[in-house]
Amino acid sequence: MDILVSAIVGDLVSRSASFVIGKYFQQQPGIDMILQRLQRVVQRIDTVVEEAEGRRITNQGMLRQLKTLRQGMYRGRYILDALRFQAALEDEEEVSHSLTAVLLSESSSLAKRLRFSGAAGGGSSSNRDAAALLMSGANNKIREELQRMVSSLEDTMDAGMKEFLLFLESYPRVLRQPHAAYLFLENCMFGRQTEREQVLDFLLRPGATPMLAILPIVGPLGAAKTTLVEHVCRDDSVRGRFSTILFLPEGSLEDEGVTDLRGGSNFKVRHQNHATQSHNRFLIIVETAKDMNEGAWRSLKSCVAHMAPCGGSKIIVTGRSDRIVDLGTTEALSLGRVPREAYWYLFKSLAFGSANPDEDRSMAAMAMEIASEHRQCLLSAHMVAGLLRDNFSPRFWRAILGLGA
Known part of the structure; x- marks a missing residue:
């Protein structure tokens, strides 16, 4: 029974819920009360998140708390949408076939039973009956899990929220045009709002020593590592700090050779700032899918040190392999899928x-x-x-x- 409950609740939160869930929940006594509480707490969280996103927050603790609030808001809205929208597909035969048998994980034997019952019955209605039968025995457990989730979100809003809002007032507003x-x-x-602020903090932090600062960013394919860095590099504060922003695409450091920052064919210039306050500081973004050639990596660092002897230059290395973590002079940033x-x-x-x-x-x-x-x-x-x-x-x-x- 616990396995069944875990599979159903986990899939409810992490996958597109079937309309069977919506119809089933709507018929359960007391479930409307829990969903109303969920709606209220999500609206409260949404208000706080909207206010926080209009501020330039630099404190890492507050950024982590804001990330927790966002996750709660997304999770609550996902469940509310699943319950509202999926029930609308009861008469949509073109779509309902693709929505059955997603109540349980693909590896579950119960999911196989659900698919088998649909095949034996020859239609989606048999799948619906099987899903409802499997869920009926877990009624109380499902309600308890939903109740626990709502209580957790309410606790998140109550714990330290006054202090959070008080500190929030001390941060300047971000000017943006009103639009949809x-x-x-x-x-x-x-x-990636929290991760963006972490990268900004690394780039704008004054260097304590002339040593070249290096930030590794690790994540799977499709985790938007390069997109994150390019977005940060468009920030005016970053462009004002570095005289030159260069991008080194995949494969550029696979072979050993001397790297010329003054016009090497491997580099793509993203920005140049000739203002005196930038003090000839370089920002190098290195994108790698494979292991780097150690000689090419040493040559790159040596060239940066030679051309920017006063220090302040920085390198960001993005890749899928955990091996690049050892290249950093600061803690690596790990990105997963959204x-x-x-x-x-x-x-x-x-x-x-x-x-x-x-x-x-x-x-x-x-x-x-x-x-x-x-x-x-x-x-x-x-x-x-x-x-x-x-x-x-x-x-x-x-x-x-x-x-x-």
């Missing part, structure tokens, strides 16, 4: 634009299913959601969903 939320998300480093709950928040905002998803819940449910097919790839979120927004019709969205099936 999806336009802001298109131009911000979504899901959580599914946060990814859905971004995808929904980009796909619907200024439209309200609640006005067409069947389209919202289709968007939720399309989003689940892209494995939290941020590039796909912008491309696919933008395509959906530009072709805002149920017929087109069903066609896109069919292509991914």
Whole structure:
């Protein structure tokens, strides 16, 4: 029973929930009360997060607390959307086949039983009956898990929130033009706000010694490592600090050789600042997919030290291998994929634009299913959601969903 509950609750939080969950929960006594509490606490968190994102926070402790608040907001909104939107697909036969049998993990024997019952019954209604049967025995456990999650979010809001808001007032506001939320998300480093501030802190921190400072950033393919760095490098404070920002793409340090920062063909110049206050400081971004040639790496550092003898230059190394961690002079930054709950928040905002998803819940449910097919790839979120927004019709969205099936 515990395995069943864990599988159902875990999938509810981390995957696109089936409409069976929505219909089942709506019929349970007391569940509306818990969902109303969830709605209220998510709105409270949303208000605090919106205020915090309008400030330039530099304190690492507050940034970690803000990250926790964001995760809670995304998680709560994900569950509320799953319960609201997936129930709208009960009569959508084109989509409902792809939404059954996702209540349980793929490796679970119970998931195999669910798929087998659907095959034996020859239709999605048999799958629904099997899912409801499996869930009915875990009713109390599921309610307890949902209750525990809501209580956890409420505790997060109550613990130290007065102090957080008080300290928040001491940080300057970030000036930005008012516009629709999806336009802001298109131009911000979504899901990496805390990491962005950490990279900024590394770049703007005065060097205590002339030693070359190096920050490794490690993460899997699609974790937006290079995108994060490029976004930070567009910040005016970074461009004002370094005289030259250079980008060294993958493969440039695989062979040993002398690296010339004054115009080597391997480098791409991202920015040059001839103002005297930048003091000939270099920022080098090295992108690597394989192991670097040690001779080429030594040559690069030697060239930076020679051309910027006063110090202050810095290197950021991005890659998928943990071996680059040893290259750093400071703690490495590790990036994972954006959580599914946060990814859905971004995808929904980009796909619907200024439209309200609640006005067409069947389209919202289709968007939720399309989003689940892209494995939290941020590039796909912008491309696919933008395509959906530009072709805002149920017929087109069903066609896109069919292509991914």
